[in-house]
Amino acid sequence: MMDTHSDVIVIGGGPAGLTAALYCRRAGYSVTLFEGGLPGGKLNQTLEIENYPGTPGTEGPSLSMAMLTQAEEAGTKIVYEQVTSLRFGDGPDKAVITDSGEYTCRALIIASGSENRKLGVPGEERLAGRGVSYCATCDGGFFKGLDVAVCGGGDTALEDAQYLSEICRKVYLIHRRNEFRGSAINVERTKSKPNVELVLSATVSEIEGGDKVESIRVRRSDGSEFSLPVSAIFIAIGSTPITSFIPPGTIALAPDGSIEVDALMRTNIPGVFAAGDVRNTPLRQIVTATADGALAATSAGRYLSEVGRY
Ligand SMILES: Cc1cc2nc3c(=O)[nH]c(=O)nc-3n(C[C@H](O)[C@H](O)[C@H](O)COP(=O)(O)OP(=O)(O)OC[C@H]3O[C@@H](n4cnc5c(N)ncnc54)[C@H](O)[C@@H]3O)c2cc1C
Structure with missing residues (x-):
């Protein structure tokens, strides 16, 4: 024993x-x-x-x-x-x-x-591992050549966006504030990537898809909403x-x-x-x-x- x-x-x-x-x-x-x-x-x-x-x-x-x-x-x-x-x-x-x-x-x-902290929005739990990821370096390779989103405003989100910009076709970086919390050098590096699009003062309200992520709903601070077609969302909010x-x-x-x-x-x-x-x-x-x-x-x-x- x-x-x-x-x-x-x-x-x-x-x-x-x-x-x-x-x-x-x-x-x-x-x-x-x-x-x-x-x-x-x-x-x-x-x-x-x-x-x-x-x-x-x-x-x-x-x-x-x-x-x-x-x-x-x-x-x-x-x-x-x-x-x-x-x-x-x-x-x-x-x-x-x-x-x-x-x-x-x-x-x-x-x-x-x-x-990893969760967003707590509809679709997040159901589609975890099917396009919802908390680790860009682990899962980014699965989305080669596709459009993806990153959610967050700190260094991890900025680095994830840079990393994914080398693999994916387009990266939307969604952050709820107008300014990033991450270091100035990381902000500059991210902004210099031609295929990274910043979506600021906006939050993700829903992750949509059947058996995998197909799009995300984004809500701007003025209350307006729109859908972004993406194959994956990388959540980096701490x-x-x-x-x-x-x-x-x-x-x-x-x-x-x-x-x-x-x-x-x-x-x-x-x-x-x-x-x-x-x-x-x-x-x-x-x-x-x-x-x-x-x-x-x-x-x-x-x-x-x-x-x-x-
Ligand atoms: C994507 C990513 C990239 C990173 N890159 C770097 C980097 O390049 N350089 C760097 O310095 N740091 C990096 N970090 C941070 C670094 O990995 C962590 O700071 C470090 O691993 C923390 O070590 P830890 O032992 O405190 O915790 P962890 O590494 O989180 O280990 C904790 C362990 O405890 C276990 N555990 C938890 N609860 C229980 C329980 N109730 N019973 C039994 N076991 C339990 C978990 O399964 C886990 O294995 C990165 C982190 C992430 C997420």
């Missing part, structure tokens, strides 16, 4: 969680990592990584595999299950709950990342930290829904740490996620030496 207790449990097998597990194992602690999806997390959505130092041009999935292998070879036990809840007692022990049961630990590191498994009133959350931590990745509950995109952070990148993971692991080690192991 599987041992259900570890010194450390890590929730999430993205860059933050895999780094935290590696550091904890190297410090000699037993570690169980829970991953409810694909190990590597959002790395799997990244075609080419240009800004993780020392790995120019690396593809996201291969960096995922390298991180996973390193964590496993260091002795991390990986359990491919979704964590559905947590339980905190009076003592130092904590429990993580999945569909298969309860697993206990002394130190808990939450590295569950974030999920992300929400994944914290739904945290019982209300336990771990403190910031106003934006991320987990509040101090500079050592400690939450308000002793022995509970958070790292990566799920925590309150001004930058959500691979380099910050791995750095957070290392810090959270080091803090977990300090906590374990104070309270003692099981």
Whole structure:
């Protein structure tokens, strides 16, 4: 029977969680990592990584595999299950709950990342994966030579529009405001693309199509509406930290829904740490996620030496 207790449990097998597990194992602690999806997390959505130092041009999935292998070879036990809840007692022990049961630990590191924000319009859910996408680099290739739309006004939307302009015939960039939130250089680069058309002060009100996206309804700020025939819409309107498994009133959350931590990745509950995109952070990148993971692991080690192991 599987041992259900570890010194450390890590929730999430993205860059933050895999780094935290590696550091904890190297410090000699037993570690169980829970991953409810694909190990590597959002790395799997990244075609080419240009800004993780020392790995120019690396593809996201291969960096995922390298991180996973390193964590496993260091002795991390990986359990491919979704964590559905947590339980905190009076003592130092904590429990993580999945569909298969309860697993206990002394130190808990939450590295569950974030999920793409939805538009919440008719057709979005029904046509997801049939022309509705949240990842241009993952799905753009399916729409080669076709007309597509991007929705959003930050750097991700601007970069998606630039990326798609190289593959697709025409890209409509729809943004609800008159100005973009993204960096000036990204705005300039996007505007310089001849096949990108900006549709500003406008929102998407419906995604239309039978078994795949055929058009989108766009509503201008003056209330007028029109249809744009497109084969796909790429939604890039930000992300929400994944914290739904945290019982209300336990771990403190910031106003934006991320987990509040101090500079050592400690939450308000002793022995509970958070790292990566799920925590309150001004930058959500691979380099910050791995750095957070290392810090959270080091803090977990300090906590374990104070309270003692099981
Ligand atoms: C399209 C795209 C391109 C990007 N390009 C770059 C780039 O070029 N350079 C860069 O630095 N950053 C890039 N990023 C950002 C980068 O990928 C993230 O900042 C980074 O992956 C965050 O790591 P993380 O470990 O915090 O979270 P994630 O990578 O999101 O991993 C979290 C993991 O936790 C798992 N999980 C969640 N909830 C549970 C649960 N309840 N139980 C079990 N498991 C759970 C998820 O399945 C996931 O695998 C990109 C992101 C996207 C979406």
